[in-house]
Amino acid sequence: MTDVLFNEDLIRRYDTSGPRYTSYPTAVQFHEGFGEAEYRAAAEATNAGGAPLSLYVHIPFCDTVCFYCACNKVVTKDRSRAGAYLDRVERELALQGELFDGHRPVDQMHWGGGTPTFLSHGEMERLVEATARQFRLRDDDTGEYALEIDPREVGNDTLHLLRQLGFNRLSIGIQDLDPDVQKAVNRVQPDRDTFGALDTARAEGFRSVSVDLMYGLPFQDRQRFARTLDRIIAAAPDRIAVFNYAHMPHYFKPQRRIRDEDLPGPQEKLAILHETIDRLTAAGYVYIGMDHFARPDDELARAQREGTLHRNFQGYSTHATCDLVAIGATGIGQVGNTYSQNVRELDDYYAALDAGRLPVFRGLELTFDDRLRRAVITDLICHFRLDTARVSAEWGIDFDDYFAAERAALEPMAADGLVEREGAILRVREPGKLLIRNICMVFDAYLERAEGRHSKVI
Numbered sequence: 511m512t513d514v515l516f517n518e519d520l521i522r523r524y525d526t527s528g529p530r531y532t533s534y535p536t537a538v539q540f541h542e543g544f545g546e547a548e549y550r551a552a553a554e555a556t557n558a559g560g561a562p563l564s565l566y567v568h569i570p571f572c573d574t575v576c577f578y579c580a581c582n583k584v585v586t587k588d589r590s591r592a593g594a595y596l597d598r599v600e601r602e603l604a605l606q607g608e609l610f611d612g613h614r615p616v617d618q619m620h621w622g623g624g625t626p627t628f629l630s631h632g633e634m635e636r637l638v639e640a641t642a643r644q645f646r647l648r649d650d651d652t653g654e655y656a657l658e659i660d661p662r663e664v665g666n667d668t669l670h671l672l673r674q675l676g677f678n679r680l681s682i683g684i685q686d687l688d689p690d691v692q693k694a695v696n697r698v699q700p701d702r703d704t705f706g707a708l709d710t711a712r713a714e715g716f717r718s719v720s721v722d723l724m725y726g727l728p729f730q731d732r733q734r735f736a737r738t739l740d741r742i743i744a745a746a747p748d749r750i751a752v753f754n755y756a757h758m759p760h761y762f763k764p765q766r767r768i769r770d771e772d773l774p775g776p777q778e779k780l781a782i783l784h785e786t787i788d789r790l791t792a793a794g795y796v797y798i799g800m801d802h803f804a805r806p807d808d809e810l811a812r813a814q815r816e817g818t819l820h821r822n823f824q825g826y827s828t829h830a831t832c833d834l835v836a837i838g839a840t841g842i843g844q845v846g847n848t849y850s851q852n853v854r855e856l857d858d859y860y861a862a863l864d865a866g867r868l869p870v871f872r873g874l875e876l877t878f879d880d881r882l883r884r885a886v887i888t889d890l891i892c893h894f895r896l897d898t899a900r901v902s903a904e905w906g907i908d909f910d911d912y913f914a915a916e917r918a919a920l921e922p923m924a925a926d927g928l929v930e931r932e933g934a935i936l937r938v939r940e941p942g943k944l945l946i947r948n949i950c951m952v953f954d955a956y957l958e959r960a961e962g963r964h965s966k967v968i
């Protein structure tokens with residue numbers, strides 16, 4: 511068996527649905543027995559450790575709907591809705607700010623959506639100022655401050671302003687440059703907007719520029735997507751995410767406007783993935799895992815080499831120790847040993863804050879077993895390697911005993927060349943890297959009960 515990343519036979523055999531493990535346990539396990547009181551207690555308890563903070567701010571609005579979209583969003587042309595939303599975000603920032611010691615620095619900040627660039631310039635300034643009143647933002651550019659932008663919505667002056675406001679990383683939504691694909695998904699995005707945003711981001715000194723692409727969209731095939739890839743590679747972003755389109759029209763209504771007969775079949779999708787991996791690696795990008803590629807000098811690739819990469823709700827991160835405070839409708843936080851989620855509907859979000867309540871509606875307090883399994887899954891997903899002796903020592907268990915059933919479940923995977931065990935080290939081999947979700951699923955204690963809720967692995 512050759513040790514290469516793309517192994518079609520194995521991909522076919524292991525093709526199944528599985529979580530993306532931005533959290534373990536996944537959000538499916540959150541329950542409503544965990545609410546505001548539990549969140550407050552957990553948040554205040556973290557002040558004893560005083561870890562730095564990571565702030566996630568969710569801006570749900572989009573001007574138009576992209577048919578493929580599985581994100582939490584509200585589609586509206588009415589820009590005035592942003593003001594009413596920010597009124598409540600300010601209230602939430604004040605309530606959250608009271609819970610955390612003021613000296614804890616914000617090492618990481620992320621504006622996601624929806625589309626954060628739905629906000630006007632004045633509203634962006636207002637949001638940063640409101641945040642800075644409640645939390646200690648870093649003013650020396652050492653934080654990892656990122657946002658998602660839609661190139662159709664930003665001018666050069668927007669990127670200039672965002673850089674002035676302290677953002678130093680950008681993620682640019684592209685999906686595909688092909689006009690037919692763009693039309694079929696209702697996201698017509700002229701090249702001058704896409705490449706203009708990339709050029710300006712660099713000129714403004716954003717440190718890491720990431721682009722989002724997607725495969726499995728209508729009318730895509732290997733040749734067409736290769737043309738998109740070549741043009742993206744020529745523009746040299748620091749990171750490239752190539753997401754597998756998760757087609758779940760049952761859950762996401764706008765996806766019903768994508769016709770099944772226009773979608774590439776499984777064989778074509780595999781060909782596109784193969785082409786993508788070949789082209790990106792030939793161009794020098796490193797496969798980080800879970801759809802993400804980075805240039806070898808990018809800090810994600812460096813963190814992976816140095817064993818300090820982490821994963822949370824924003825995907826890969828280099829800040830392992832932060833407590834993650836989520837602001838805005840649908841936001842998911844991770845403080846201490848808990849996860850918590852804000853209400854999804856804007857009406858509910860507004861009602862909670864207008865009544866002076868934090869809008870947490872569900873969450874989870876992790877058990878010992880949850881935390882242990884999370885550590886194992888995080889190591890595998892971030893570093894493709896697990897030091898079982900270290901796990902035993904850190905968690906006061908005997909790994910081989912505790913995970914006897916999991917070791918047995920890994921055996922067929924080892925026989926197939928996905929993983930190998932050398933003494934205390936469990937290593938994911940090249941073909942296993944694309945199937946990392948399957949490997950992590952072995953350590954997931956909740957999986958049987960969550961069938962059908964997750965997207966396909968490939």
Ligand SMILES: C[S@@+](CC[C@H](N)C(=O)[O-])C[C@H]1O[C@@H](n2cnc3c(N)ncnc32)[C@H](O)[C@@H]1O
Nearest residue numbers: 578579580581623624659660683722753755756
């Ligand atoms: C929350 S969206 C925000 C980006 C921003 N609103 C924009 O579109 O430019 C983040 C990314 O999720 C990905 N995404 C959205 N729907 C998806 C789906 N159904 N399957 C896979 N990836 C998806 C897209 O690549 C998108 O750029």
Ligand code: SF4
Nearest residue numbers: 572575576579581624
């Ligand atoms: S991909 Fe971005 S712009 Fe399009 S609907 Fe989703 S969140 Fe909105």
